Amino acid sequence: MFSSPTVRTSLIFLAIAVVGLFFADIAITTANPWQDLGNFFLGIVTPNFFSSEGLMTALLRTVAFAFVGVVSGGICGFLLALVYRFLPVRMFCAFIRAIHELFWALIFLQFFGFHPLTGVLAIAIPYAGIFAKVYSEILEEADPEPGRVLPPGTGNITAFLYARIPDCWVKMRTYTAYRLECGLRSSAILGFVGLPTLGFYLEASFSQGLYSDAGAMLILFYVLIATMPLWVRPKLLPIYVLGAPFFLGEGLPIVWGNVQRFFTEDIVPAPLRNGDGLTGLMPWLSDLMINEAMPGIWNTIVLTQIALVATGILSLLAFPLISNHFGGPIRRGAGHVLLVITRSTPEYILAYILLQLWGPSMLPAIVALALHNGGIIGHLIGRQTSSIELRSDTVQGFNRYSWELVPRVYRSFLAFLFYRWEIIMRETAILGILGIYTLGFYVDSAIQNIRFDRAMVLILVTALLNIGVDTLGRYIRRKLALQTMPTC
Amino acid sequence: MASNLIRKLVLSSVLFFTTAASAETFVFTAIPDEDQTKLVERFSGVADYLSEQLNVDVRYIPVKSYAAAITAFRNNQVQLAWFGGLSGVQARRLVPGSEAIAQGVEDEAFETYFIANTNSGIKPADKLADLKDQLQGKTFTFGSKGSTSGRLMPEFYLRDTFGKKPEDFFSRVGFSGNHTRTLRLVEAGTYDVGALNFQVWNKELGDGSIDTDSVQVIWKTPAYPDYQWTIRGDVNERFGEGFKQRVTDALLNLKDPALLESFPRSGFIPASDDDYEPIRKTAEEIGILD
Incomplete structure (x- = not known):
């Protein structure tokens, strides 16, 4: 068994995570964590839907930002996908998607302020990078046959529209609809930095311990996501897309001089701005690298590796919940509800909740990342096992799980896990804003001190780290010959 | 579809711009140093008051x-x-022509209280140095990273007294986000020790919403200047001659006891940038300001 490369890779990652645990700061620091958790669940079962008159507006804004952001990201992503074969385009796309929506929002807040454009761009830019990659993969896999039978002299555009697009259309539509769900999550968390979406009210209610108010918001959010197949209909889409820009809220007017100032002054490293030249730049940069970037990178990597393995373990435990090889329809239904809840709750919100309840350490972040990502992978793998036909005289219970199903889905499980590696790291970095000492903590500190030059360097470091992990993840998947479809 | 969307977007951003420009709404904000509900209640009251006094829309x-403010x-x-003291200094450095116009009566001599969970066994003292053995290795939380009373001054006194960065002196250092959170976290025992704005402590104590069996004040800092109203230098050009003076007068004449109580301040008095020199020096000393 140990000679199998997939098993060996798994064990290496498991070992790294176990070593990481020795370095990680894992503790529950609150005096009554279970009582707080109990109060929280009490709040969820006694939701107060009438707490804030802003709640419905916030939901509307959340949907509006998601639509405008995802649609603009989709259009730009599609155009980029057409020229994706050029290396600079690929690098550009890898770069913009390596920066988390919240970091983009924090950047735009500095010069657009609380204008709707801040929220729209924060979603559209990273999504454009992701769309470009996935659309180009879909286009590449299209069957070349229809193109060959076109009469000679057919124009490129005509050939593309009539021979390529029809073959890809369903896949692209499915993926775009899926991204819209991700967009709703992204849109909701933008509220945590002050945009008028759900996160704004969720943060306010939570930090004051108003769990019934927070519970109501979470329930409404789950309902919104769970009912998407009902209200996102092809015929209604044009109405949503055209209407959404009008529901982004007023915000505050943009002062264009601020944009220029940001790029020509704010983000220029302080020594250069003050005229100390390159001699001043080196000490500035090395101070930043040693005191902030290095500890940030270390904590980000440690947390990512532990969360990755925790996600893997949780996915393997979770998939039987919805697999039709175990239990009856009632238990499977409950399993579905549970997995919908864990995967619909953004990691950021889960981590925020757990941090409030357990106190600050890496533990809430690990649990949040594992719950959300484990929910997603568990769902995908569970669905996959349901399509497997077992012999009617096959083993039952644990033996069926460990000897029949897990070996059959293990490769695609690993494929999903390595695909999500980079996503987990991107989230880990951002969780620093909540007070865990990953890269996001130092980015947030720099922004709090109005030092955008330092913030930009640290965001750049974060992006490079993500690109590195993305590359490594792809290398391992290729090496193990694992295939996957994209998830968000 | 794409062009339509872009047109809508451009159109809507133009609309935002024109409505805001023609109405000339006077907009103000405040650092989020306490619970959201309290802030909204307090400052919507101030907005109504200012709107009445100044005859413009105030929002x-x-x-x-703090940074967003x-x-x-x-x-x-x-x-x-x-x-706050520090955010005001930072803001005025970044906006030439802006100035401090009013501060609370209490802000001339503001204090930070160090509070401890009673289970930590830390006993109150008059000198911070006397607490060295009791504090060392405990967990500690500041308020917001950009706070004067919740971060700058406590960090200054910790470094000054113990000669170490807080992270090296305590076993765990956190940033709760605001003063109310600091109080709740120390009360609940999430952190052994915290530092907060003395006015928030006194108000919560007066309202009876502190469990005094769980948390107590262990040390008080010397006085320093803190909160103030700061206004941009270009308001007269936008809102008419003498507007800055009118805003100043309106704030100094704010006598509504309920509104003052919500701050809580007993009244507002004139302030100037020079009042905050000590804050600027302290911030430079601990490396928050370049």
């Missing part, structure tokens, strides 16, 4: 961080702000 914008002020999206 309060809630923000999620400073940035909105710097970007001229708000023209007036209720800043």
Whole structure:
């Protein structure tokens, strides 16, 4: 068994995570964590839907930002996908998607302020990078046959529209609809930095311990996501897309001089701005690298590796919940509800909740990342096992799980896990804003001190780290010959 | 579809711009140093009062961080702000012409209280140095990273007294986000020790919402200047001659006891940038300001 490369890779990652645990700061620091958790669940079962008159507006804004952001990201992503074969385009796309929506929002807040454009761009830019990659993969896999039978002299555009697009259309539509769900999550968390979406009210209610108010918001959010197949209909889409820009809220007017100032002054490293030249730049940069970037990178990597393995373990435990090889329809239904809840709750919100309840350490972040990502992978793998036909005289219970199903889905499980590696790291970095000492903590500190030059360097470091992990993840998947479809 | 969307987007951003420009709303913000509900209640009251006094539309914008308040002020999206000592210094450095116009009566001599969970066994003392053995290795929380009473002054006294960075002196250092959170976290025992704005402590104590069996004050800092109203230098050009003076007068004449109680301040008195020199020096000393 140990000679199998997939098993060996798994064990290496498991070992790294176990070593990481020795370095990680894992503790529950609150005096009554279970009582707080109990109060929280009490709040969820006694939701107060009438707490804030802003709640419905916030939901509307959340949907509006998601639509405008995802649609603009989709259009730009599609155009980029057409020229994706050029290396600079690929690098550009890898770069913009390596920066988390919240970091983009924090950047735009500095010069657009609380204008709707801040929220729209924060979603559209990273999504454009992701769309470009996935659309180009879909286009590449299209069957070349229809193109060959076109009469000679057919124009490129005509050939593309009539021979390529029809073959890809369903896949692209499915993926775009899926991204819209991700967009709703992204849109909701933008509220945590002050945009008028759900996160704004969720943060306010939570930090004051108003769990019934927070519970109501979470329930409404789950309902919104769970009912998407009902209200996102092809015929209604044009109405949503055209209407959404009008529901982004007023915000505050943009002062264009601020944009220029940001790029020509704010983000220029302080020594250069003050005229100390390159001699001043080196000490500035090395101070930043040693005191902030290095500890940030270390904590980000440690947390990512532990969360990755925790996600893997949780996915393997979770998939039987919805697999039709175990239990009856009632238990499977409950399993579905549970997995919908864990995967619909953004990691950021889960981590925020757990941090409030357990106190600050890496533990809430690990649990949040594992719950959300484990929910997603568990769902995908569970669905996959349901399509497997077992012999009617096959083993039952644990033996069926460990000897029949897990070996059959293990490769695609690993494929999903390595695909999500980079996503987990991107989230880990951002969780620093909540007070865990990953890269996001130092980015947030720099922004709090109005030092955008330092913030930009640290965001750049974060992006490079993500690109590195993305590359490594792809290398391992290729090496193990694992295939996957994209998830968000 | 694409062009339509872009047209709508451009159109709507133009609309935002024109409505805001023609109505000339006077917008202000405040650092989010306490619970959101309290802030909205307090500052919507101030907005109504100012609107009545100044005969213009006045709007309060809630923000999620101290930096967001400073940035909105710097970007001229708000023209007036209720800043802390440090955020005010930062904002005025970034906006030439802006100035401090009023402060609370209590802000001339503001204090930070160090509070401890009673289970930590830490006993109150008059000198911070006397607490060295009791504090060393405990867990500690500041308020917001950009707070004067919740971060700058406590960090200054910790470094000054113990000769170490807080992270090296305590076993765990956190940033709760605001003063109310600091109080709740220390009360609950999440952190052994915390530092907070003395006015928040006194108000919560007066309201009977502190469990005094769980948390107590262990040390008080010497006095320093803190909160103030800071206004942009270009408001007269936008809102008419003498507007800055009218805002100043309105704030100094604010006598509504309920509104003052919500701050809580007993009244507002004139302030100037020079009052905050000690804050600027302290911030430079611990490396928060370049």
